[in-house]
Amino acid sequence: MSDQPGAHAEPAKPHHQSFWLWVMCLTGVDYFSTLGYQPSIAYENAGLLAPLATIVLVLVTLFGALPIYWYVCGRSHGGQGSIGMLAKLVSGWGGKVLVLTLLGFAATDFVITKTLSGADAAVHLITNPNWPLEVPDDDEKTRQAIYVTGFLLMLLGASFMRGFREVIGLAVVIVGAYLLLSGIVIGAGVAHLVKHPEAFHQLIEHIRAGEWYLKESERPLAGTGLFTIIAISLIIFPKLALGLSGFETGVAVMPLVKGRPTDDPKDPKGRVANTRKLLITAAAIMSVYLVCSSVVVACLVPPEHLVKVNAAGAERDGVADKELKAKDRALAYLAHGENREGKLLPFFGDEFGTVYDIATVIILWFAGASAMAGLLNLVPQYLPRYGMAPEWTRATRPLVLMFTVINLIVTVIFRANVDAQSAAYATGVLVLITSGCVASVIDIWQRRTGRWYSRLCWPFLLITLVFVYTTIANVFEKPDGIKIAAFFILAILVTSFWSRWARSRELRFAGFKLPDxxxxxxxxxxxxxxxxxxxxxxxxxxxxxxxxxxxxxxxxxxxxxxxxxxxxxxxxxxxxxxxxxxxxxxxxxxxxxxxxxxxxxxxxxxxxxxxxxxxxxxxxxxxxxxxxxxxxxxxxxxxxxxxxxxxxxxxxxxxxxxxxxxxxxxxxxxxx
Missing domain, CATH: 3.40.50 (Rossmann fold)
Incomplete structure (x- = not known):
C-alpha cells in the first residue's frame, strides 16, 4: 500500500484468461501425453491383469482424486494447489520444512515429467522405420535414446531462454490432434474386438488359467480365483499411478480459467465452477482412454513384444530390449499395423504410424514445456519468499539453465529408460495428491465446529487412507522413486537453509500496516x-x-x-x-x-x-x-x-x- 511506510509491493499482473475447455488442454499436454507410455507400463507391471488394475485406477481417479481436487480448487483458486493449501494451514519451522519437502516431491514430479517424456519421445523416434540411423543392439539403442532425449531437453531449455510462453491455442491443437489420433487407434481396436471377440475371450481364459505374463516375484497371492484376481488387481494398481498425473496441474492452471464477470477476486465462484468442469472433463476423457487402451493392448499386442516373461511369469532367456517392439509405445505399435491381428484399419501402417509418432513426440515435448513452466512458477513462489533461495531464483533464465542441467544429469543416470523413471514420477504424483487429501481433511476440520466426529470429513479421510496406502505401496515396490525424490528434498533443504543463513542480514522489510x-x-x-x-x-x-x-x-x-x-x-x-x-x-x-x-x-x-x-x-x-x-x-x-x-x-x-x-x-x- 502506498500510504504505508516502507511498502513496496506491486500488484501482480492479471493472467490472460480463456474458456475452460481450452485451458484444459494445458493440463492435457501433461495428463493425456501419458498415453504414450502408460499402456505398455501398465502391461509390464500388471501383465494381462492390466485392464482390471486400470479399472481400479479409474475408480480411484473418479471417486478419490476428483472429489479431493474439486475441494482443493475451491480453497486454492490462485493456482497454488495442495502445497499452497498446506502452506496456509501450517506455520513455524515445522511448516516450512514440510512445504520444502513437498517442493522436493513436486520438483521430482516436474523434472521426471520432462526427462521421462523426452525419453519416451526418443523411443518413438528411434523405433520409427524412417529413423535414419541403424540400431543394431540394445547398447546402441540406449546410446541414441540418451542423445535424442538430451537434444529434446536442450531444445526445451533453449525455448524458455528465448522467452517461451505457454500458448493455449497451440496446446489446443496439439492435444486435439493427439486425442483424435489416439482415439482412432483405440477405437479401431475396440471395434475390432467387438466384431472379432475371440481375442477378448482368449484374454479372459488366460486370466482364469493364471497365465498373466506377470513376474513370479510380483505375484503377491497364490491362486487364480475371482477374489484372488480382484485382490491382486487392488494390490497392483499403485504401479499404474502415472495415470493420475493431471490433477495438480489442473489446479495450477486455475488463474488462466475465465470465470463470470461478476466474480469476486477473493471468491471467484465462476472460475472455481469452470475449473471443476475442467477437472471432470479431463478425468472422464482420460478414464475412457485408459480403460479402452489397456483392454486393446492386452488383447491385440503379443506379450512377447511387451515383456520378457512367459505366461507363467518366468524370465525368457536371451530376450533383448530391441525385440520388445511395443515397449513404451504400445499404441504406436498398433498404429504402425504391427499387431498380430493385422492392420486394424486399411490406412494403418508406416505412414499413419509416422504421423502418430510425430503427434506423440510433439505432445510429449510440450508436456516437458508444461512441467518447466510449472517449476518456474513454483520455485519463485515459495523459496525466495521463505528467504530460502537467492534473489536470482526469481529470474527465468538462470532457473532454466539450472533445470536443464539437472534434466541432462537425470537422463544420463537413468539411461533415458522410461520404465526406470516411472517410479520416481509416480512417487511425486502420489505424494502431491496425498498432500492434497491431508490439506483438505485439515481444512474442513478447522472450518467445522462441534464434536470431533462431526468435524471430521469421513469420506475424505477414507480417500486419504487410500492414497496413503497407494503411496506407500508404490515406494515399497519401487524404492528408486523415493531415492530420487530424497535427493531433490535433501538438495532443496540444504541449499534453502544455507541461503536462509546467508540472507539473514538482509533488511527484508515489506512495510508497516497502520490500522487506524x-x-x-x-x-x-x-x-x-x-x-x-x-x-x-x-x-x-x-x-x-x-x-x-x-x-x-x-x-x-x-x-x-x-x-x-x-x-x-x-x-x-x-x-x-x-x-x-x-x-x-x-x-x-x-x-x-x-x-x-x-x-x-x-x-x-x-x-x-x-x-x-x-x-x-x-x-x-x-x-x-x-x-x-x-x-x-x-x-x-x-x-x-x-x-x-x-x-x-x-x-x-x-x-x-x-x-x-x-x-x-x-x-x-x-x-x-
Missing amino acids: AESRLMWDTIRDLELTVLVPHRPGRRSLANKEGQIRREHRIPRDLMIVFVEVELDDTSDFVNEPELRVTREEGRYVVKITGAASIAHTLAALALEMAKVGRPPEVHFGWTDDSPVSGTLGFLLFGEGNVPWMVRDLIRRAQPDESKRPLIIIAGTA
Whole structure:
C-alpha cells in the first residue's frame, strides 16, 4: 500500500484468461501425453491383469482424486494447489520444512515429467522405420535414446531462454490432434474386438488359467480365483499411478480459467465452477482412454513384444530390449499395423504410424514445456519468499539453465529408460495428491465446529487412507522413486537453509500496516520530533516508569528529551519477509509503538529506525547490555527472531544504509 511506510509491493499482473475447455488442454499436454507410455507400463507391471488394475485406477481417479481436487480448487483458486493449501494451514519451522519437502516431491514430479517424456519421445523416434540411423543392439539403442532425449531437453531449455510462453491455442491443437489420433487407434481396436471377440475371450481364459505374463516375484497371492484376481488387481494398481498425473496441474492452471464477470477476486465462484468442469472433463476423457487402451493392448499386442516373461511369469532367456517392439509405445505399435491381428484399419501402417509418432513426440515435448513452466512458477513462489533461495531464483533464465542441467544429469543416470523413471514420477504424483487429501481433511476440520466426529470429513479421510496406502505401496515396490525424490528434498533443504543463513542480514522489510487514523497521526508526530529516542521494551517485566528511570540514569538521557518505547510481538519467526502492524498509543503519558506480527525483533527495530530516519534527524536506539554468547545469540537470531538484538540491529542498519549521516545511532549501556 502506498500510504504505508516502507511498502513496496506491486500488484501482480492479471493472467490472460480463456474458456475452460481450452485451458484444459494445458493440463492435457501433461495428463493425456501419458498415453504414450502408460499402456505398455501398465502391461509390464500388471501383465494381462492390466485392464482390471486400470479399472481400479479409474475408480480411484473418479471417486478419490476428483472429489479431493474439486475441494482443493475451491480453497486454492490462485493456482497454488495442495502445497499452497498446506502452506496456509501450517506455520513455524515445522511448516516450512514440510512445504520444502513437498517442493522436493513436486520438483521430482516436474523434472521426471520432462526427462521421462523426452525419453519416451526418443523411443518413438528411434523405433520409427524412417529413423535414419541403424540400431543394431540394445547398447546402441540406449546410446541414441540418451542423445535424442538430451537434444529434446536442450531444445526445451533453449525455448524458455528465448522467452517461451505457454500458448493455449497451440496446446489446443496439439492435444486435439493427439486425442483424435489416439482415439482412432483405440477405437479401431475396440471395434475390432467387438466384431472379432475371440481375442477378448482368449484374454479372459488366460486370466482364469493364471497365465498373466506377470513376474513370479510380483505375484503377491497364490491362486487364480475371482477374489484372488480382484485382490491382486487392488494390490497392483499403485504401479499404474502415472495415470493420475493431471490433477495438480489442473489446479495450477486455475488463474488462466475465465470465470463470470461478476466474480469476486477473493471468491471467484465462476472460475472455481469452470475449473471443476475442467477437472471432470479431463478425468472422464482420460478414464475412457485408459480403460479402452489397456483392454486393446492386452488383447491385440503379443506379450512377447511387451515383456520378457512367459505366461507363467518366468524370465525368457536371451530376450533383448530391441525385440520388445511395443515397449513404451504400445499404441504406436498398433498404429504402425504391427499387431498380430493385422492392420486394424486399411490406412494403418508406416505412414499413419509416422504421423502418430510425430503427434506423440510433439505432445510429449510440450508436456516437458508444461512441467518447466510449472517449476518456474513454483520455485519463485515459495523459496525466495521463505528467504530460502537467492534473489536470482526469481529470474527465468538462470532457473532454466539450472533445470536443464539437472534434466541432462537425470537422463544420463537413468539411461533415458522410461520404465526406470516411472517410479520416481509416480512417487511425486502420489505424494502431491496425498498432500492434497491431508490439506483438505485439515481444512474442513478447522472450518467445522462441534464434536470431533462431526468435524471430521469421513469420506475424505477414507480417500486419504487410500492414497496413503497407494503411496506407500508404490515406494515399497519401487524404492528408486523415493531415492530420487530424497535427493531433490535433501538438495532443496540444504541449499534453502544455507541461503536462509546467508540472507539473514538482509533488511527484508515489506512495510508497516497502520490500522487506524489515530496511530497514523501519532506516527507522524513522533517522526517529526527534533530527536527521537527509541527504547525497546518487553511488557510484563517492568513498568514503563521503572524502565524510563533506569534507561535515563544509565544512558544519561536528559529529562526534557522524550523517550518513545517500542514493543515488538513476534508471530511466525520462520517467515522471512513480513508486514507487521504498527499501532501508536499513549500510556502513562508516554508514547508506545506496539508492533505485532513480526518475524524478527532485530529486523523490525532496524526497519522502524530507518523509516524514522527518512524524516528529519536519524533517531537514537538505546539498548541495555546483553549477556548472550555469540553462538546462542546467532542461533536465536536465525531461528527465533531474537538473539543478540542490539548488535544485530546495528549490523542490519549498517548494511541497509551506506550513508553514515543517515544511519540511526545505536547506543548500548548498562546491564538492563
